[in-house]
Amino acid sequence: MKILVVNNMAPFIRGGAEQLADHLVANLQRTKGVSAELLRIPFAHDPYDRVVEEIMLCRMMELSWVDRVIGLKFPAYLIPHEHKTLWLLHQYRQAYDLFDRGHSHIPANESGNALRDLVRTADDACFHAAQRIFVNSGTTQDRLKRYNGFSSTILPPPLNDPEAFTNLSTGDYIFAGGRVNSGKRQHLLIEAMKLCRTSVRLVVGGPPDTPADAARLRETAAHAGLDGRVILDLGFLDREKLAGYVGNALGCVYLPVDEDSIGYVTMEAFQSEKPVLTVTDAGGLLEIVHDGVTGLVVEPTAQALANAMDRLFLEPRQAEKLGRAGRDLWTGKHITWPNTVERLLA
């Protein structure tokens, strides 16, 4: 069976969705009787009304020699094919929830409304014709139901390289991995560090979204004067280095705002038997991070985070226990690539 995975391409930019698509293709290729390839259709997001052309060009493309399409993103998944499985990572939020909240680059006027309707109409037709619809998270599932009226099955993306993540030692630092930007609230952690009463350390390691994000965080850390207790390793970390930071940590911390899914940071922490510290408004990871069971869930304030970090530092055996429970809960979900591929092809 020849399966074409179809994704968008933002030329010269690679992120989590690109990695997911690459791993999906690689894992499909490992499946008996399956050959798989990736199609990436360039997508230009600006100006907002380009979306008309973007929809049209995807619908005007043609495929031959392909038995099945697995579509990941709008508008690439609009490419015509009679056997289409969708695995939605998110919809074109500019025309959905961001539009409703006034956070879209599509203007709230007559022209904007028409574009929003166009996107939704194109989506509806595609969803209607699809054989199966999977989504990456409950949030995506809810939006799909609310806006388009389609039911879907949650299929969370697995960790791509679980074998790389193991528990190496229980260190004296909390590790904050993942992308660095104001929405991930690394600055709040530095504020918390100022309030800590123990000698717990903090390591922030990950790629900043923009040079400004990096500069802001460096400045905050410099002002805090926490000589040596905060380490910033800002930039893309190779997998080995990342696994080392996680594997030797006392615990991991991740503070997104209302995130859609569990997230790679949480998966990597639990795979390495580390407890996860997070906050009550973090979103999707609260499905698996339970306070006092697999980690600590506190109010999103510097003081509450400081208390939690101190607690992990003072009770390392308890931290290890939470980490083991996290690992059991996570691995018990059997979210692996072989299982994911099996469900996608079922």
Add this chain to the structure above:
Amino acid sequence: MKVALCSSFVPFINGGGRFIVEWLAAELEKHGHQTEIIWLPFVETPDTMFRQMMAYRMIDLAQSADKLIAFRPPAYVIPHPNKTLWFIHHFRKFYDLWHTPHRPVQDDNRGRAFRSRLIAADNAAIGEAKRVFTNSRVVSDRLKSFNGIDSEVLYPPIYRPERFKSGAYGEEIVCVCRAEAHKRQELLVEAMRFVKSGVKLRLCGLSHDGKYHTKLQKIVAKYSLQRKVAIEHRWISEEEKVAIVGGALGIAYVPFDEDSYGYPTLEGALAERPLVTTHDAGGTLEFIENGRNGFICDPAPESLAAAFDALWEDRDSAKRMGQAARQRIDEMRIGWPHVVESMLA
């Protein structure tokens, strides 16, 4: 510089057309440029060709890329203010193959109108390019005669040419390429009936459905050529190829009327091997000069046999011709530095 390399492809059908794009991207990266390879699907059916070309036309790469390099049709219809073409072939069924059974529509008013609109669209899109390069004289001539567009030939090198080394001049004439009817390995096998020396023949390469391989085997059996002819019907790794080519007596490549000189010709020349081809092979004739760096034979077994024997009888001459083949690469400026310079000029 951010360079987008765009070409069309048919998913799950791998052809040599993919290499030139991937190799150029790797070379540009070596020179410090950022690259993005963009493969877009295309189905060459008259009913929907124009619709698909319009889809290509709507793609916006002007915002994200500083430069666009377009390869197979219709990638060149993607608009960009800084567009360069490495034009490898036309939609040939509507161009030079129109007056052949390959023509996909009737040669009536409707069919001719379709063809003329396609050529007009090509003219407009190719005309937007800052520079137009082709991979061979043949393709440049077609661009001139069908589209009235001037172009420059930029011969495609192979990846990491330094891998090929010159070894001893052995006993075998070697041909490493896919075993397909239009590559005409049967001429080479038949030639072995007429050789008078101890020269041998080795064919390496897969045939897509095995049929042509069977045909070659039958010729070997029919004339009891088993001792003279070795046929390896399998995928040959790059390392193996380097070793086989580097120890050959000579390289034979006798396709029917191809556009470009073909990778086998270049690989043989890199390993300083004399080259044997036929005067109807097309692109090889741009590279091979009879008696200087190889032999241009009649497409007949007897003629090829005489060339094989000549190489066997006079190893010194074979070596001289092999060295001349290596020189020919530089004379024709076949190399990545020249390609990168031309592409970014």
